[in-house]
Amino acid sequence: MFSERIDRLTSSLVRDILSATQQPGMISFAGGLPAPDELPTPDWSGIPASAAQYGPSEGEPALREAIAEDARNVGIECDASQVLVVSGSQQGIDLVSKLFIDPGTPIITEAPTYLAALQSFELFGAVCHGVPLGTDGIDASRLREVAQDTGARLTYVIPTFQNPSGTCYSAETRAAVAEAADDLGLTLFEDDPYRELVYNNVDRTPICSHIKSAPWIYQSSFSKSFMPGIRVGYLIASPDLMPHLVRLKQATDLHTNRFGQWLAHGHLTSPGLADRLAHLRQAYSAKRDAMDAALTEHFNDLAEWTTPPGGLFFWLRLRTPIDTRELLPAMLERGVAFMPGEVFFPATAPSLGYMRLNFSHASQEQMHSGLAILAEAVRATPAA
Numbered sequence: 558m559f560s561e562r563i564d565r566l567t568s569s570l571v572r573d574i575l576s577a578t579q580q581p582g583m584i585s586f587a588g589g590l591p592a593p594d595e596l597p598t599p600d601w602s603g604i605p606a607s608a609a610q611y612g613p614s615e616g617e618p619a620l621r622e623a624i625a626e627d628a629r630n631v632g633i634e635c636d637a638s639q640v641l642v643v644s645g646s647q648q649g650i651d652l653v654s655k656l657f658i659d660p661g662t663p664i665i666t667e668a669p670t671y672l673a674a675l676q677s678f679e680l681f682g683a684v685c686h687g688v689p690l691g692t693d694g695i696d697a698s699r700l701r702e703v704a705q706d707t708g709a710r711l712t713y714v715i716p717t718f719q720n721p722s723g724t725c726y727s728a729e730t731r732a733a734v735a736e737a738a739d740d741l742g743l744t745l746f747e748d749d750p751y752r753e754l755v756y757n758n759v760d761r762t763p764i765c766s767h768i769k770s771a772p773w774i775y776q777s778s779f780s781k782s783f784m785p786g787i788r789v790g791y792l793i794a795s796p797d798l799m800p801h802l803v804r805l806k807q808a809t810d811l812h813t814n815r816f817g818q819w820l821a822h823g824h825l826t827s828p829g830l831a832d833r834l835a836h837l838r839q840a841y842s843a844k845r846d847a848m849d850a851a852l853t854e855h856f857n858d859l860a861e862w863t864t865p866p867g868g869l870f871f872w873l874r875l876r877t878p879i880d881t882r883e884l885l886p887a888m889l890e891r892g893v894a895f896m897p898g899e900v901f902f903p904a905t906a907p908s909l910g911y912m913r914l915n916f917s918h919a920s921q922e923q924m925h926s927g928l929a930i931l932a933e934a935v936r937a938t939p940a941a
Protein backbone atom coordinates (compact mmCIF):
# COMPACT_ATOMS: atom_id res chain seq x y z
CA MET A 558 0.00 0.00 0.00
CA PHE A 559 2.80 2.43 0.87
CA SER A 560 5.94 3.43 -1.02
CA GLU A 561 9.01 1.25 -0.51
CA ARG A 562 10.78 4.20 1.14
CA ILE A 563 8.39 4.10 4.12
CA ASP A 564 10.27 1.05 5.40
CA ARG A 565 13.34 3.25 5.70
CA LEU A 566 11.65 5.75 8.05
CA THR A 567 13.55 5.30 11.30
CA SER A 568 13.72 6.28 14.91
CA SER A 569 10.56 6.18 16.92
CA LEU A 570 13.05 6.67 19.79
CA VAL A 571 13.43 10.36 19.07
CA ARG A 572 9.70 10.92 18.89
CA ASP A 573 9.36 9.16 22.26
CA ILE A 574 11.99 11.43 23.78
CA LEU A 575 10.51 14.60 22.37
CA SER A 576 7.00 13.74 23.50
CA ALA A 577 8.36 12.86 26.96
CA THR A 578 10.00 16.29 27.19
CA GLN A 579 6.53 17.89 26.97
CA GLN A 580 5.51 16.27 30.29
CA PRO A 581 5.37 18.69 33.22
CA GLY A 582 8.40 18.51 35.51
CA MET A 583 10.63 16.71 32.98
CA ILE A 584 14.26 17.88 33.10
CA SER A 585 15.22 18.01 29.44
CA PHE A 586 18.75 17.80 28.12
CA ALA A 587 17.30 16.27 24.96
CA GLY A 588 16.21 18.88 22.41
CA GLY A 589 17.97 21.76 20.72
CA LEU A 590 15.36 24.29 21.78
CA PRO A 591 16.06 27.95 22.48
CA ALA A 592 15.50 28.87 26.14
CA PRO A 593 11.87 30.02 26.56
CA ASP A 594 13.08 33.30 28.18
CA GLU A 595 15.16 34.11 25.10
CA LEU A 596 12.32 33.98 22.57
CA PRO A 597 11.48 37.53 21.42
CA THR A 598 7.91 38.84 21.21
CA PRO A 599 6.84 38.84 17.54
CA ASP A 600 6.62 42.32 16.00
CA TRP A 601 3.86 42.15 13.39
CA SER A 602 3.89 45.87 12.61
CA GLY A 603 6.11 45.92 9.50
CA ILE A 604 4.29 43.16 7.60
CA PRO A 605 2.71 44.30 4.30
CA ALA A 606 -0.91 43.30 3.56
CA SER A 607 0.36 41.47 0.46
CA ALA A 608 1.73 38.77 2.78
CA ALA A 609 -1.80 37.33 2.84
CA GLN A 610 -1.50 36.40 -0.86
CA TYR A 611 0.50 33.58 -2.51
CA GLY A 612 4.12 34.59 -3.02
CA PRO A 613 7.21 33.62 -5.01
CA SER A 614 8.69 30.12 -4.43
CA GLU A 615 12.17 31.59 -3.98
CA GLY A 616 11.01 33.72 -1.02
CA GLU A 617 10.32 37.41 -0.30
CA PRO A 618 12.69 39.51 -2.43
CA ALA A 619 13.52 41.84 0.49
CA LEU A 620 14.43 38.90 2.73
CA ARG A 621 16.54 37.28 -0.01
CA GLU A 622 18.45 40.56 -0.41
CA ALA A 623 19.05 40.85 3.34
CA ILE A 624 20.22 37.21 3.54
CA ALA A 625 22.60 37.64 0.58
CA GLU A 626 24.09 40.76 2.16
CA ASP A 627 24.57 38.96 5.47
CA ALA A 628 26.22 36.01 3.69
CA ARG A 629 28.58 38.32 1.75
CA ASN A 630 29.60 39.81 5.09
CA VAL A 631 30.82 36.39 6.22
CA GLY A 632 32.68 35.75 2.97
CA ILE A 633 30.21 33.93 0.73
CA GLU A 634 30.25 35.46 -2.74
CA CYS A 635 26.62 35.48 -3.79
CA ASP A 636 23.67 37.61 -4.79
CA ALA A 637 19.98 37.39 -3.94
CA SER A 638 19.24 35.22 -7.01
CA GLN A 639 21.17 32.40 -5.29
CA VAL A 640 19.06 32.53 -2.11
CA LEU A 641 16.13 30.16 -1.60
CA VAL A 642 14.02 30.72 1.52
CA VAL A 643 12.92 27.37 2.99
CA SER A 644 10.44 26.29 5.66
CA GLY A 645 13.11 25.65 8.29
CA SER A 646 16.53 24.32 7.31
CA GLN A 647 15.10 20.83 7.78
CA GLN A 648 13.34 21.50 4.49
CA GLY A 649 16.68 22.42 2.93
CA ILE A 650 17.90 18.94 3.88
CA ASP A 651 14.78 17.43 2.31
CA LEU A 652 15.24 19.37 -0.96
CA VAL A 653 18.93 18.50 -1.21
CA SER A 654 18.09 14.84 -0.52
CA LYS A 655 15.54 14.92 -3.34
CA LEU A 656 18.04 16.51 -5.70
CA PHE A 657 20.94 14.12 -5.11
CA ILE A 658 19.75 10.82 -3.66
CA ASP A 659 18.35 7.67 -5.27
CA PRO A 660 18.19 4.28 -3.55
CA GLY A 661 21.80 3.18 -3.10
CA THR A 662 23.43 6.61 -3.69
CA PRO A 663 26.61 6.87 -1.61
CA ILE A 664 27.06 10.13 0.30
CA ILE A 665 29.51 11.32 2.95
CA THR A 666 28.66 12.69 6.39
CA GLU A 667 30.61 13.40 9.52
CA ALA A 668 30.50 10.62 12.14
CA PRO A 669 28.63 11.57 14.29
CA THR A 670 26.23 13.88 12.43
CA TYR A 671 22.81 15.53 12.80
CA LEU A 672 20.29 12.75 13.34
CA ALA A 673 17.43 14.27 11.32
CA ALA A 674 19.74 14.77 8.32
CA LEU A 675 20.73 11.09 8.48
CA GLN A 676 17.04 10.19 8.62
CA SER A 677 16.26 12.29 5.55
CA PHE A 678 19.23 10.99 3.53
CA GLU A 679 18.38 7.40 4.45
CA LEU A 680 14.68 7.87 3.70
CA PHE A 681 15.64 8.62 0.10
CA GLY A 682 17.87 5.54 0.09
CA ALA A 683 21.36 7.02 0.63
CA VAL A 684 24.18 4.88 1.95
CA CYS A 685 25.85 7.30 4.38
CA HIS A 686 29.61 6.90 4.79
CA GLY A 687 30.92 8.54 7.95
CA VAL A 688 34.24 10.36 8.19
CA PRO A 689 35.24 10.48 11.89
CA LEU A 690 35.17 13.90 13.54
CA GLY A 691 38.34 14.94 15.34
CA THR A 692 38.78 17.89 17.66
CA ASP A 693 39.14 20.35 14.77
CA GLY A 694 36.82 18.73 12.24
CA ILE A 695 37.13 15.91 9.73
CA ASP A 696 40.45 14.93 8.24
CA ALA A 697 40.43 16.18 4.62
CA SER A 698 42.69 13.38 3.41
CA ARG A 699 40.28 10.83 4.89
CA LEU A 700 37.46 12.68 3.11
CA ARG A 701 39.34 12.30 -0.19
CA GLU A 702 39.87 8.57 0.42
CA VAL A 703 36.23 7.92 1.31
CA ALA A 704 35.02 9.91 -1.73
CA GLN A 705 37.32 7.94 -4.00
CA ASP A 706 36.52 4.55 -2.44
CA THR A 707 32.74 5.00 -2.44
CA GLY A 708 32.20 7.20 -5.51
CA ALA A 709 30.19 9.64 -3.33
CA ARG A 710 29.31 12.96 -5.07
CA LEU A 711 27.82 14.78 -2.06
CA THR A 712 29.22 15.54 1.38
CA TYR A 713 27.22 17.02 4.28
CA VAL A 714 29.08 18.91 7.01
CA ILE A 715 28.23 21.13 10.02
CA PRO A 716 31.60 22.82 10.61
CA THR A 717 30.53 25.41 13.18
CA PHE A 718 29.37 24.16 16.59
CA GLN A 719 28.43 20.84 15.13
CA ASN A 720 25.31 18.96 16.17
CA PRO A 721 25.77 16.71 18.15
CA SER A 722 29.45 17.19 19.08
CA GLY A 723 29.82 21.00 19.42
CA THR A 724 33.03 20.74 17.33
CA CYS A 725 34.19 23.84 15.47
CA TYR A 726 36.52 23.19 12.51
CA SER A 727 39.86 25.01 12.55
CA ALA A 728 40.68 27.51 9.78
CA GLU A 729 43.16 25.00 8.25
CA THR A 730 40.60 22.20 8.18
CA ARG A 731 38.01 24.48 6.57
CA ALA A 732 40.42 25.36 3.78
CA ALA A 733 41.54 21.73 3.37
CA VAL A 734 37.96 20.43 3.09
CA ALA A 735 37.14 23.07 0.45
CA GLU A 736 40.28 22.14 -1.49
CA ALA A 737 39.33 18.45 -1.40
CA ALA A 738 35.81 19.27 -2.67
CA ASP A 739 37.29 21.38 -5.50
CA ASP A 740 39.82 18.72 -6.50
CA LEU A 741 37.21 15.96 -6.54
CA GLY A 742 34.27 18.01 -7.89
CA LEU A 743 32.42 16.89 -4.75
CA THR A 744 29.25 18.90 -3.95
CA LEU A 745 29.64 20.45 -0.50
CA PHE A 746 26.47 20.82 1.59
CA GLU A 747 27.30 23.03 4.58
CA ASP A 748 24.70 23.34 7.36
CA ASP A 749 25.26 26.31 9.65
CA PRO A 750 22.32 26.96 12.02
CA TYR A 751 24.43 27.65 15.13
CA ARG A 752 26.92 30.24 13.82
CA GLU A 753 25.41 33.15 15.78
CA LEU A 754 25.56 31.23 19.09
CA VAL A 755 29.29 31.85 19.59
CA TYR A 756 30.88 32.11 23.07
CA ASN A 757 34.62 31.91 22.36
CA ASN A 758 36.79 33.49 19.73
CA VAL A 759 36.99 30.83 16.99
CA ASP A 760 37.12 30.80 13.19
CA ARG A 761 33.61 30.53 11.73
CA THR A 762 34.34 31.29 8.09
CA PRO A 763 31.96 29.17 6.00
CA ILE A 764 33.75 26.42 4.08
CA CYS A 765 31.63 27.39 1.06
CA SER A 766 33.44 30.75 0.98
CA HIS A 767 36.69 28.86 0.18
CA ILE A 768 35.20 26.83 -2.69
CA LYS A 769 36.53 27.77 -6.14
CA SER A 770 34.89 25.36 -8.59
CA ALA A 771 32.89 22.59 -6.86
CA PRO A 772 29.09 22.88 -6.61
CA TRP A 773 28.03 24.06 -3.12
CA ILE A 774 25.03 24.67 -0.91
CA TYR A 775 25.27 26.72 2.27
CA GLN A 776 22.30 26.74 4.60
CA SER A 777 21.29 28.40 7.80
CA SER A 778 18.20 29.09 9.86
CA PHE A 779 16.39 31.63 12.00
CA SER A 780 15.42 28.87 14.46
CA LYS A 781 18.32 29.13 16.90
CA SER A 782 19.02 32.87 16.88
CA PHE A 783 15.41 34.10 16.51
CA MET A 784 12.34 31.79 16.65
CA PRO A 785 11.95 28.15 15.59
CA GLY A 786 8.15 28.47 15.47
CA ILE A 787 8.22 30.65 12.33
CA ARG A 788 9.89 27.76 10.43
CA VAL A 789 12.10 29.98 8.29
CA GLY A 790 15.55 29.01 7.07
CA TYR A 791 17.42 29.53 3.83
CA LEU A 792 19.87 28.00 1.49
CA ILE A 793 22.32 29.69 -0.82
CA ALA A 794 23.63 27.62 -3.71
CA SER A 795 26.06 27.80 -6.58
CA PRO A 796 24.13 29.04 -9.66
CA ASP A 797 24.15 25.62 -11.40
CA LEU A 798 22.03 24.08 -8.59
CA MET A 799 19.48 26.88 -8.11
CA PRO A 800 16.93 26.11 -10.88
CA HIS A 801 16.58 22.52 -9.64
CA LEU A 802 16.23 23.53 -6.01
CA VAL A 803 13.59 26.17 -6.81
CA ARG A 804 11.51 23.64 -8.77
CA LEU A 805 11.76 21.13 -5.94
CA LYS A 806 10.69 23.82 -3.45
CA GLN A 807 7.70 24.70 -5.62
CA ALA A 808 6.66 21.05 -5.85
CA THR A 809 6.98 20.66 -2.07
CA ASP A 810 5.05 23.62 -0.59
CA LEU A 811 4.89 26.42 -3.25
CA HIS A 812 6.62 28.84 -0.87
CA THR A 813 7.45 29.42 2.78
CA ASN A 814 4.87 31.15 5.02
CA ARG A 815 5.11 34.86 4.12
CA PHE A 816 4.29 36.16 7.62
CA GLY A 817 7.18 34.19 9.03
CA GLN A 818 9.45 35.49 6.27
CA TRP A 819 8.55 39.08 7.15
CA LEU A 820 9.23 38.45 10.84
CA ALA A 821 12.64 37.03 9.86
CA HIS A 822 13.24 40.10 7.68
CA GLY A 823 12.38 42.39 10.60
CA HIS A 824 14.88 40.51 12.78
CA LEU A 825 17.69 40.52 10.22
CA THR A 826 17.38 44.20 9.36
CA SER A 827 16.65 45.46 12.88
CA PRO A 828 19.02 48.16 14.23
CA GLY A 829 18.87 46.25 17.54
CA LEU A 830 20.16 42.98 16.04
CA ALA A 831 23.75 43.22 17.28
CA ASP A 832 22.56 43.94 20.84
CA ARG A 833 20.06 41.12 20.76
CA LEU A 834 22.68 38.63 19.58
CA ALA A 835 25.16 39.88 22.17
CA HIS A 836 22.55 39.32 24.88
CA LEU A 837 21.77 35.82 23.57
CA ARG A 838 25.45 34.86 23.54
CA GLN A 839 25.91 36.15 27.05
CA ALA A 840 22.85 34.27 28.36
CA TYR A 841 23.78 30.99 26.67
CA SER A 842 27.45 31.13 27.54
CA ALA A 843 26.45 31.53 31.21
CA LYS A 844 24.28 28.41 30.84
CA ARG A 845 27.11 26.58 29.13
CA ASP A 846 29.43 27.43 32.02
CA ALA A 847 26.85 26.32 34.60
CA MET A 848 26.46 22.99 32.77
CA ASP A 849 30.23 22.57 32.52
CA ALA A 850 30.52 23.04 36.29
CA ALA A 851 27.64 20.63 36.97
CA LEU A 852 29.21 18.05 34.62
CA THR A 853 32.55 18.37 36.39
CA GLU A 854 30.80 17.68 39.68
CA HIS A 855 28.78 14.66 38.50
CA PHE A 856 30.61 13.17 35.51
CA ASN A 857 34.31 13.80 36.07
CA ASP A 858 35.11 10.14 36.69
CA LEU A 859 32.60 8.86 34.14
CA ALA A 860 33.16 10.79 30.90
CA GLU A 861 35.34 13.11 28.83
CA TRP A 862 34.14 16.19 27.02
CA THR A 863 35.37 19.41 25.45
CA THR A 864 33.69 22.64 26.49
CA PRO A 865 31.85 23.70 23.32
CA PRO A 866 32.90 27.15 22.00
CA GLY A 867 29.37 27.74 20.71
CA GLY A 868 26.04 26.08 19.91
CA LEU A 869 23.74 24.28 22.32
CA PHE A 870 25.29 20.92 23.21
CA PHE A 871 27.81 19.05 25.31
CA TRP A 872 28.97 15.75 23.82
CA LEU A 873 30.07 13.22 26.43
CA ARG A 874 32.30 10.27 25.68
CA LEU A 875 31.79 7.77 28.48
CA ARG A 876 34.90 6.12 29.89
CA THR A 877 33.01 2.81 29.85
CA PRO A 878 31.38 2.25 26.44
CA ILE A 879 27.79 1.40 27.32
CA ASP A 880 24.86 1.52 24.90
CA THR A 881 23.22 4.67 26.24
CA ARG A 882 19.95 3.89 24.43
CA GLU A 883 19.37 1.26 27.10
CA LEU A 884 19.43 3.87 29.87
CA LEU A 885 16.74 5.97 28.30
CA PRO A 886 13.43 4.32 29.39
CA ALA A 887 14.45 4.32 33.07
CA MET A 888 15.70 7.91 32.82
CA LEU A 889 12.46 9.14 31.22
CA GLU A 890 10.60 7.38 34.01
CA ARG A 891 12.70 9.27 36.56
CA GLY A 892 12.01 12.59 34.78
CA VAL A 893 15.30 13.13 32.89
CA ALA A 894 15.52 13.26 29.09
CA PHE A 895 18.78 13.10 27.12
CA MET A 896 19.85 12.05 23.62
CA PRO A 897 21.70 8.73 23.37
CA GLY A 898 24.80 9.33 21.21
CA GLU A 899 24.56 6.09 19.23
CA VAL A 900 21.73 7.41 17.04
CA PHE A 901 23.96 10.15 15.55
CA PHE A 902 26.29 7.69 13.84
CA PRO A 903 25.64 6.46 10.30
CA ALA A 904 24.91 2.73 10.05
CA THR A 905 28.27 2.23 8.29
CA ALA A 906 30.16 3.65 11.31
CA PRO A 907 28.36 2.53 14.51
CA SER A 908 29.73 3.66 17.87
CA LEU A 909 28.81 3.19 21.53
CA GLY A 910 29.14 5.21 24.71
CA TYR A 911 28.20 8.80 23.83
CA MET A 912 25.52 11.20 25.09
CA ARG A 913 24.38 14.58 23.77
CA LEU A 914 23.27 16.99 26.46
CA ASN A 915 21.59 20.29 25.66
CA PHE A 916 22.35 23.15 28.05
CA SER A 917 19.99 25.92 26.92
CA HIS A 918 16.78 24.60 28.41
CA ALA A 919 17.29 23.33 31.97
CA SER A 920 17.70 25.69 34.95
CA GLN A 921 20.86 25.52 37.06
CA GLU A 922 19.12 23.49 39.80
CA GLN A 923 17.70 21.13 37.19
CA MET A 924 21.17 20.68 35.72
CA HIS A 925 22.44 19.44 39.07
CA SER A 926 19.50 17.21 39.96
CA GLY A 927 19.21 15.81 36.39
CA LEU A 928 22.92 15.09 36.01
CA ALA A 929 23.05 13.41 39.43
CA ILE A 930 20.31 10.97 38.33
CA LEU A 931 22.00 10.37 34.96
CA ALA A 932 25.43 9.81 36.53
CA GLU A 933 24.01 7.31 39.00
CA ALA A 934 22.51 5.28 36.10
CA VAL A 935 25.74 5.38 34.06
CA ARG A 936 27.76 4.27 37.08
CA ALA A 937 25.44 1.32 37.66
CA THR A 938 25.60 0.06 34.03
CA PRO A 939 28.26 -2.48 33.03
CA ALA A 940 30.14 -2.14 29.71
CA ALA A 941 28.26 -3.37 26.62
Ligand SMILES: Cc1ncc(COP(=O)(O)O)c(C=O)c1O
Nearest residue numbers: 589645646647671720778780790
Ligand atom coordinates in the same frame (compact mmCIF):
# COMPACT_ATOMS: atom_id res chain seq x y z
C1 LIG B 1 22.46 20.85 12.13
C2 LIG B 1 21.01 21.18 12.03
N1 LIG B 1 20.46 21.38 10.82
C3 LIG B 1 19.16 21.67 10.69
C4 LIG B 1 18.33 21.80 11.79
C5 LIG B 1 16.88 22.10 11.56
O1 LIG B 1 16.57 23.39 11.95
P1 LIG B 1 15.30 24.19 11.47
O2 LIG B 1 14.50 23.29 10.55
O3 LIG B 1 14.54 24.55 12.69
O4 LIG B 1 15.81 25.38 10.73
C6 LIG B 1 18.85 21.61 13.07
C7 LIG B 1 17.97 21.70 14.26
O5 LIG B 1 18.28 21.33 15.35
C8 LIG B 1 20.22 21.29 13.19
O6 LIG B 1 20.80 21.08 14.39
